[in-house]
Structure formats: C-alpha cells, structure tokens
Amino acid sequence: MPNDTAANDGPVLVWFRKDLRLDDNHALSAAVATGRAVIPLYIREPDAAGTGPLGAAQAWWLHHSLQALEASLVALGSRLLLASGQAKDILSKIVIDTGAGAVFWNRRYDPKGTAIDEPLMSGLRNDGVLVRSFAGQLLHEPSRLKTGTGGPYRVYTPFWRALESTGEPDAPIDAPETVPAPDRWPQSELLKDWQLLPVKPDWAKTFSEVWTPGEASALQRLSDFAEDGLSGYKHNRDRPGVDGTSLLSPHLALGEISPARIWHATRGRSDAPAEDVTTFRKEVVWRDFSYHLLFHNPTLPTENLNRKYDDFPWTFDAAAFGRWTKGMTGYPIVDAGMRQLWRHGYMHNRVRMIAASFLIKDLLIDWRRGEAWFAETLVDADPASNAASWQWVAGSGADASPFFRVFNPILQGEKFDPEGGYIRRFVPELARMPEKYIHRPFEAPSAVLKAANVALGSDYPAPIVNHAMARDRALAAYNTIKDAA
Ligand code: FAD
Numbered sequence: 001m002p003n004d005t006a007a008n009d010g011p012v013l014v015w016f017r018k019d020l021r022l023d024d025n026h027a028l029s030a031a032v033a034t035g036r037a038v039i040p041l042y043i044r045e046p047d048a049a050g051t052g053p054l055g056a057a058q059a060w061w062l063h064h065s066l067q068a069l070e071a072s073l074v075a076l077g078s079r080l081l082l083a084s085g086q087a088k089d090i091l092s093k094i095v096i097d098t099g100a101g102a103v104f105w106n107r108r109y110d111p112k113g114t115a116i117d118e119p120l121m122s123g124l125r126n127d128g129v130l131v132r133s134f135a136g137q138l139l140h141e142p143s144r145l146k147t148g149t150g151g152p153y154r155v156y157t158p159f160w161r162a163l164e165s166t167g168e169p170d171a172p173i174d175a176p177e178t179v180p181a182p183d184r185w186p187q188s189e190l191l192k193d194w195q196l197l198p199v200k201p202d203w204a205k206t207f208s209e210v211w212t213p214g215e216a217s218a219l220q221r222l223s224d225f226a227e228d229g230l231s232g233y234k235h236n237r238d239r240p241g242v243d244g245t246s247l248l249s250p251h252l253a254l255g256e257i258s259p260a261r262i263w264h265a266t267r268g269r270s271d272a273p274a275e276d277v278t279t280f281r282k283e284v285v286w287r288d289f290s291y292h293l294l295f296h297n298p299t300l301p302t303e304n305l306n307r308k309y310d311d312f313p314w315t316f317d318a319a320a321f322g323r324w325t326k327g328m329t330g331y332p333i334v335d336a337g338m339r340q341l342w343r344h345g346y347m348h349n350r351v352r353m354i355a356a357s358f359l360i361k362d363l364l365i366d367w368r369r370g371e372a373w374f375a376e377t378l379v380d381a382d383p384a385s386n387a388a389s390w391q392w393v394a395g396s397g398a399d400a401s402p403f404f405r406v407f408n409p410i411l412q413g414e415k416f417d418p419e420g421g422y423i424r425r426f427v428p429e430l431a432r433m434p435e436k437y438i439h440r441p442f443e444a445p446s447a448v449l450k451a452a453n454v455a456l457g458s459d460y461p462a463p464i465v466n467h468a469m470a471r472d473r474a475l476a477a478y479n480t481i482k483d484a485a
Helices: 026-033 054-074 086-100 111-126 156-165 205-208 215-229 249-253 259-265 275-298 309-310 318-326 332-344 349-362 366-379 383-394 409-416 421-426 448-450 466-480
Strands: 013-015 038-044 081-084 103-106 130-135
Touching: 013 026, 013 086, 013 349, 026 038, 026 130, 026 466, 038 054, 038 086, 054 215, 054 249, 054 366, 081 086, 081 332, 086 111, 111 130, 111 466, 156 275, 205 332, 215 259, 259 275, 259 332, 318 332, 318 349, 332 349, 332 409, 332 421, 349 366, 349 383, 349 409, 349 466, 448 466
Parallel strands: 013 038, 013 103, 038 081, 103 130
Antiparallel strands: none
C-alpha cells in the first residue's frame, strides 16, 4: 500500500503530460488541495520516450499549448517549469533542488508512457517521495472494462454497451482558483529554445486559419459545438463540405480538454435529438476503444493485430507515395483530403477513410507508411486512434472493415460531397468544374475542361492508377492471404 502522506512539507510537483489544462485536472486539483506549494512542470522527454517524439505538426501545437498553459497558471499566481531529458533524472533532480515531498500526475496509457511511469513511480516511492497518479485522459480506465470471459474487448459494439451500462463517467471538476507558488522557483528552460515551431519555410502558417491551441479555445469549441453543431451531427458528420463535427480532436490529443467534460456537455440537452447525442458520444468512445486496444496490444502501431496480414504482398512505389502525400493522385476527394492535411494539419474523418483506403488498396502500400505520415502531419496525431484507425481501414485491425470492401474514391466523393464544395476549397484548380464532373474530371469532355480552365495532366493530374484495375489487383493480393489461419 503506498503511503498517502508526503515525506515532508515541501512543494508538490505536478507533472503535466498529455493533460495541458487546468479544468478537470485531478492531479493539479489534488495537489492544490494538499495546501502546500505546487510546482507545475512539463518535461520534454527524448525521442522514443513518453510524450516524445511528437510529429512536426503536433510540435507546432505543443508550443502554443504550453504558452497558453503557462499564461493560465500565471493568472492563478503560478508558473510552468520547463525541463528536457529523461523524466526519471529530471524529477529526481527537482525533488532534491526544491525539497518536494510529492509528485502527482495524470495517468497515460500508451506503451512508451507506461513503460516509463511504472518504474519511475516505484523508484520515487523508494526514495520516500509520495507519488499519486489520477485518471482523466479517458472516460474509463482501459483495464476496467472486461468481456464476459474476463479478457479485453476486440469488437466495438459490446465495448460501447459495456461502457454505457457502467453509467455516466464521473462529472468533471472545475479548475482551481489559485495555485500556491513555492518560495523559490527552480531554473526553467525557455520554450523558444525548444524550437518546436517550423521556420524557413513556415509550413504551419496556414494552421491558424482554423486552430487556436490552448484550453480556452478547446472549451469555447465545445460550447459552440454543443450549441450549434450537436443537433444534426449524425447526418452532418459525414459531410466534409460542411462544418459538421466538433474539431475537438487536437485539443483532446494534448489533453487541453477532458473527455469527461465533453461527455457531460452533451447531457440533458433537450435541444439536440437523442440520436445526434448518441452518435457523437459513440465517436468519443471510439477514442476510448482505441486506447483499450492499444493498452492491451502495445504493438498496435507497428504490427498487424490480425497476424495473417504479416504475409500480405505490399508493394512500395516511392513516386506514387509521394503523389499521395502531396495530394496529386488525380482523384479529387483523395487530393482534397491530403491537401487539407497539409494546409490545416487535419483531415475530415470520412476523407481520412477514403485517403487511407486509396493508399492501402489502390496503391497497395503498407498501412504503416500511411500511419507514419499521418503521425507526422496531423495536429491531432494520437498513438491509439491513428494506429487503430489505419488497421481498421487495412482490415488487419480489431472489428475492422473487411479488406474486400474497397472504397471507390469517385463514388465516395459524389455521395459525401455532392456539390463538390470540399474539392473546390482544397483543390482550387478544379473550382470551376461543374458538379457532374468535379469528382471525375478525367471523364469530362474536352469542352467542359476548357470551360473550367483545366488542362488535365498540367493544371491537375490524370489519375495515377485506374481504380477498377487497382481494385482487382488489391483483391487478388488479398486472396493470397485470405485463407490463412
Ligand atoms: P468529431 O466527429 O467531433 O468526434 C468527436 C471526438 O471523437 C473526436 O475529437 C475524437 O476524439 C473522437 N473520434 C471521432 N472519430 C473517431 C475515430 N474513428 N477513432 C477514434 N476517435 C474518434 N483521430 C485522432 O484523434 N487522432 C488520430 O491520429 C487519428 N487518425 C486517424 C487515422 C485514420 C486513417 C482515420 C480513418 C481516422 C483517424 N482518427 C484519428 C479518427 C477521426 O478521423 C478523428 O478523431 C476526427 O476526424 C476528429 O475530428 P473531430 O474532433 O471534429 O471529430
């Protein structure tokens, strides 16, 4: 049983990780409740450890998010201490330097994080430091929900039912009103020295067209969405051309808002149809499900969950992969998605599925290359949701879409972006194409192309692969592993 009292009257260190918020932050609130001085700390852990490395797009977000967190802490009479290195070394040093008797944090559930936290907790406790960890990154602890036979879930619907039947997640707690400062602050590193922002070229300059990182903006988005977006969500969420989703994912990825706060904001809303509320909650629970999968299958980002895919005959055409990353495949819906990703560090969920299917099935490129590209370029990159979703599209994952269900990028575009508004926004060279051809410019008569000012092959590429042929090729490749155990 861990001792529940601090070794001394020294300050409590609160180690922020993917919980860059004051609201519903159990570690911070518990530290304040001790009545001692509190030292908020963020550690930039080295590559391949804990919170690092973040992809380039998320590093941009982190910079702004840390700035926002520091400003909120200053407003409560505190500060944010920054340090880089292995968490074990940093924490031991700060404990000695400040005479801290306790270290509090909110739990993380990714394998790199837990591999650090577990020995660290015992090490600090052996040194006589009180360590307490708290829930908050997810709606429910990933170890809590178990199937009838006591194992982890691999299918979403029973997971959702189990989660629903356990009742509402705990209500969120408000941010503390003050955070008592220590008499003396240890030396902090400077955020600017971390060089998280891109320079020359500043490829992230267009991110601010849609994003304002930080907790205040996350809470504002939630309140706007609950007011204006929740009603109609079930239909609108599949329309990339309309603002039909919450856009909370990057805020959730770095913990600027808690899922419990989101869940409870959708309670008792008589203004939104129940089916919209349930659909939205189910999406939020996909995030919990992804963490449940990752927690119980730590190799989810690198290995097929279904091992028969280990023998899948992937190919790799570097030029085709390059065209996919740049949004130059000749399929407008794929290209619009990949360019949205480039421009805003984000892509609409429906289009993520189409773009991922195109890479995996039309180009026969291993899903792990797509996963890695998304991890680098998404502001909401998340080790659980990204890996689980890529494996879902590939067919190799839990409760996955079967491989033989190959998305047709033309029909998907026509169904979900019927007027082509999404294409016109992100592929401006097609802006003047009529609706009839906007998702299939390669079938447009030359007079239509001319009127729209499009020269196929120079203004906009011809398709890099014929979809019908690619589909047959994908199914033939799948047949080579289909019957494996
Ligand atoms: P909303 O529709 O408003 O949903 C609310 C919240 O529910 C989201 O913020 C998110 O936290 C969660 N959510 C919604 N859909 C999913 C889902 N399919 N899986 C897990 N959680 C979900 N999401 C990430 O957060 N990070 C990723 O790295 C990521 N990679 C993906 C890769 C692929 C190939 C695909 C198909 C999906 C991926 N997703 C990822 C899931 C989904 O696309 C995004 O969560 C969603 O687009 C975020 O937009 P939103 O916040 O407006 O979502």
